[in-house]
Structures are given as C-alpha cells and as structure tokens.
Amino acid sequence: MRRPAGETREDILNKAEELFRTRGYANAAIADIAHALGMSPANVFKHFHSKASLVDAIAARHMEVKFAGLASVDTNRPAPERLLELAQRLMASHRRDLEENPYIFEMILLTAKDDLQCGHRYRDIVRNALEAIIVDGAKDGEFAPQRSRRAADAAFHALACVLHPVMIANEQPDILATRCEEVVRLINAALQTTLD
Amino acid sequence: MRRPAGETREDILNKAEELFRTRGYANAAIADIAHALGMSPANVFKHFHSKASLVDAIAARHMEVKFAGLASVDTNRPAPERLLELAQRLMASHRRDLEENPYIFEMILLTAKDDLQCGHRYRDIVRNALEAIIVDGAKDGEFAPQRSRRAADAAFHALACVLHPVMIANEQPDILATRCEEVVRLINAALQTTLD
Incomplete structure (x- = not known):
C-alpha cells in the first residue's frame, strides 16, 4: 500500500535531520537519506530537488x-x-x-x-x-x-x-x-x- | 643568502592569495603554497601556523x-x-x-x-x-x-x-x-x- 505523499515527505525530513545531526550536513547525501529509508534516490528527489530544499523544509x-x-x-x-x-x-x-x-x-x-x-x-x-x-x-x-x-x-x-x-x-x-x-x-x- | 624574514612572509602571503584565488580557498593547502614557492612546509609553518592565520594576515x-x-x-x-x-x-x-x-x-x-x-x-x-x-x-x-x-x-x-x-x-x-x-x-x- 502506498503511503500518502505528506507522510513520505515527513519521513524524509525526519531522516535527513537525523543524518545531518549524526554525520554532519556535508557528509550526508540525498542518496544516503534514501538508502536509510529503503527508498530510491529518485523517490527522494521527487520530494526534494536538492539538499538546499531539504534545509529549507527542515x-x-x-x-x-x-x-x-x-x-x-x-x-x-x-x-x-x-x-x-x-x-x-x-x-x-x-x-x-x-x-x-x-x-x-x-x-x-x-x-x-x-x-x-x-x-x-x-x-x-x-x-x-x-x-x-x-x-x-x-x-x-x-x-x-x-x-x-x-x-x-x-x-x-x-x-x-x-x-x-x-x-x-x-x-x-x-x-x-x-x-x-x-x-x-x-x-x-x-x-x-x-x-x- | 637568506632573505629577511619580512620578505619571506610577504612572498608567502602573495603566493597564498594567488593560490586561493585560482584554486579556491579549500583547495590550496599550506603544503601547496610551500611547494609553489620552492620552500619546505615547515618553513611556511614557521611564519603561519594555520590557514586561518594566513587569512588573518591577508x-x-x-x-x-x-x-x-x-x-x-x-x-x-x-x-x-x-x-x-x-x-x-x-x-x-x-x-x-x-x-x-x-x-x-x-x-x-x-x-x-x-x-x-x-x-x-x-x-x-x-x-x-x-x-x-x-x-x-x-x-x-x-x-x-x-x-x-x-x-x-x-x-x-x-x-x-x-x-x-x-x-x-x-x-x-x-x-x-x-x-x-x-x-x-x-x-x-x-x-x-x-x-x-
């Protein structure tokens, strides 16, 4: 069952924050965030086009x-x-x-x-x-x-x-x-x- | 003949500025500056203990x-x-x-x-x-x-x-x-x- 886009978005933000906090901002790529969530990078990119846009949302x-x-x-x-x-x-x-x-x-x-x-x-x-x-x-x-x-x-x-x-x-x-x-x-x- | 310390210091600053300008600050190490001047890194360190101190002097x-x-x-x-x-x-x-x-x-x-x-x-x-x-x-x-x-x-x-x-x-x-x-x-x- 697919989760609503809003929830996926929240999941991505939560995981991004966690990885930025633990690894440092420079050392956590969008690919890492996707991997940690068991998602494809393309799927993350659908919600956030860049790390800067993740920062913006966080x-x-x-x-x-x-x-x-x-x-x-x-x-x-x-x-x-x-x-x-x-x-x-x-x-x-x-x-x-x-x-x-x-x-x-x-x-x-x-x-x-x-x-x-x-x-x-x-x-x-x-x-x-x-x-x-x-x-x-x-x-x-x-x-x-x-x-x-x-x-x-x-x-x-x-x-x-x-x-x-x-x-x-x-x-x-x-x-x-x-x-x-x-x-x-x-x-x-x-x-x-x-x-x- | 050894050059006066003041001149060596100026040489280092000039070269550091040049390398920062051409390669970017992050991509020019003290070793690169020394190399470009035909000096040992230790000799540069005698004048500037860190890249931050180079920035300060520049x-x-x-x-x-x-x-x-x-x-x-x-x-x-x-x-x-x-x-x-x-x-x-x-x-x-x-x-x-x-x-x-x-x-x-x-x-x-x-x-x-x-x-x-x-x-x-x-x-x-x-x-x-x-x-x-x-x-x-x-x-x-x-x-x-x-x-x-x-x-x-x-x-x-x-x-x-x-x-x-x-x-x-x-x-x-x-x-x-x-x-x-x-x-x-x-x-x-x-x-x-x-x-x-």
Whole structure:
C-alpha cells in the first residue's frame, strides 16, 4: 500500500535531520537519506530537488514550532521593554539551537549562497512581531508615529548582529547580551522620532 | 643568502592569495603554497601556523590598503550625511571585493568558526570612523551629546546587515542600497537622542 505523499515527505525530513545531526550536513547525501529509508534516490528527489530544499523544509518546520509563541510577549508591558524581550528571546533560542545542534551552523554556512525561502519566512515572522510592538508603542505614545512596516524592517536588519547565526555562533554570551541591549537601545531611541 | 624574514612572509602571503584565488580557498593547502614557492612546509609553518592565520594576515594587509582613505570623507558635510556615505562606501567596497574575488567569501565561511584578529581590527577601524562622525555631529548640534564610543559600537553592530560579507554576498544591489539607507536613517534618528 502506498503511503500518502505528506507522510513520505515527513519521513524524509525526519531522516535527513537525523543524518545531518549524526554525520554532519556535508557528509550526508540525498542518496544516503534514501538508502536509510529503503527508498530510491529518485523517490527522494521527487520530494526534494536538492539538499538546499531539504534545509529549507527542515528550517520551515522548525520555525513553526519554535516561533509559535513569539507573539505571546506580555502586551501590557511598555513597547520598548517588549522589543528588548523579543530580541533577547530570539537570540537565546538561536544560541540554544546552535549549541545543541552544531550541524545547523554547518548547514547555514553551506547554504549561504542559496536564496532559501526559510530566510524570507524568518524575516516575515520576526518583522511582524516587531511591527506589532511598534504599532502598540505608537498607540500608547511610547514611540512616535511610524510607517510601522518600514520601521520594523529597519529594526529587523539592525538586529541581524544578534540574530543571524554567523554573527552569534562564536561570540561570548556576555558580549552578546550587551550587544543585544545596546542595539535595542539604539532602535528604541530611533523609534522616539518619526523615521521619515 | 637568506632573505629577511619580512620578505619571506610577504612572498608567502602573495603566493597564498594567488593560490586561493585560482584554486579556491579549500583547495590550496599550506603544503601547496610551500611547494609553489620552492620552500619546505615547515618553513611556511614557521611564519603561519594555520590557514586561518594566513587569512588573518591577508585580510590585515588588505584592510590597511583599502581603508587608508576611510577618514577622508568630507568633514564639512553634516554628520548624518557623512554617516550614510561611510556606510555606503564600505558596503560598495565589500561588494566589489566579493565580486572580484569569490574566494574571499569561501575563505570567510570556512574561517567563520575562528576568532580572527582581522575581525577585531575591522571593527576598530570602522568604529573609530563612526566615532569621529558622532563626536563632530554632537559638537555641531546635529546629534545629541553621546557617550561616543558606546554609540559608535552600537552603530557598528547595527550596520552588520549591510557590511558583513555573509549578509551582502547574495543580495540584490537595489535591495542592499535601500537597506543601507534605512538602517542609517535608524541610526541617525537614534543619535538625535542621548543613548543612556
């Protein structure tokens, strides 16, 4: 009996993650994943055309789980504090991921040349969370009125130094904690004026 | 006759750059560099203990040349404009480097785990240039009074999204140009207030 395509897809992702974790990203080929699943490589290729597309799908799945609670930062607190907490929570989450699964860093480096969908998805999730805070802050008079989406975009990019894996993978925790506070302080200060 | 150690060092760096450029960083070993120079690998190791230390020295040499004129941005112009021009010039320079010498990107990815001195040197050069602008801006009333070094540090980190090779290597020029303007706008807005 043939299994539904969705289940096969999940099987492939699970096995790919397992092999990337145990052997390292560079050392696990699509053929290895197929072999471990008792499938033909052609069958895996039907679902994923490249290792990069596997990375994309693994990252997407990871993000749905990881960032489900992102909006749950206490909305009663002042917007500048919420912005700091958002940045700190994201940074801590990424650091944990990198520590627990070193293969993620290898995976990110080896797909750095590819324009993966997961990068855009990540930006959208974080930018939306930032935008919500900026809108609330402007409503409560904690921030100046903003073109909120544009401001959220600038804030997202400014936060790359504490969110992007390449920026945080080899940095000391105390240095990162300070950097995060300082960059959020900069963003919060900028949001006191209308960025036009 | 033995050559002075300084000259031998330069010879090694020149040959290493040439081989990295022509073969790719990953495909040129220290033994290859020694062989191409008619030297023993032990002799190369005397000067450079690892490929990472070669990268460090190549990058340091590159920066001295590249950033010699960094302070020469017209100091009569308003500080916010100078800040934008500094960011744009640095970004353009890095983009040119990456385009002309793709091996640089490979080199950066493969040493991403190493804590290289050139990274600290780069931060110092750029932070000093930023600090000079921030000090002038505060003097001329274009910025609020600042703890200038700390503000320059925050600005430097916020600019990683348009300066770090991993952030810019695969991005469209028009997207990068906009991002650079938006992040500098954010920084300039923040500097209107005292960041304490």
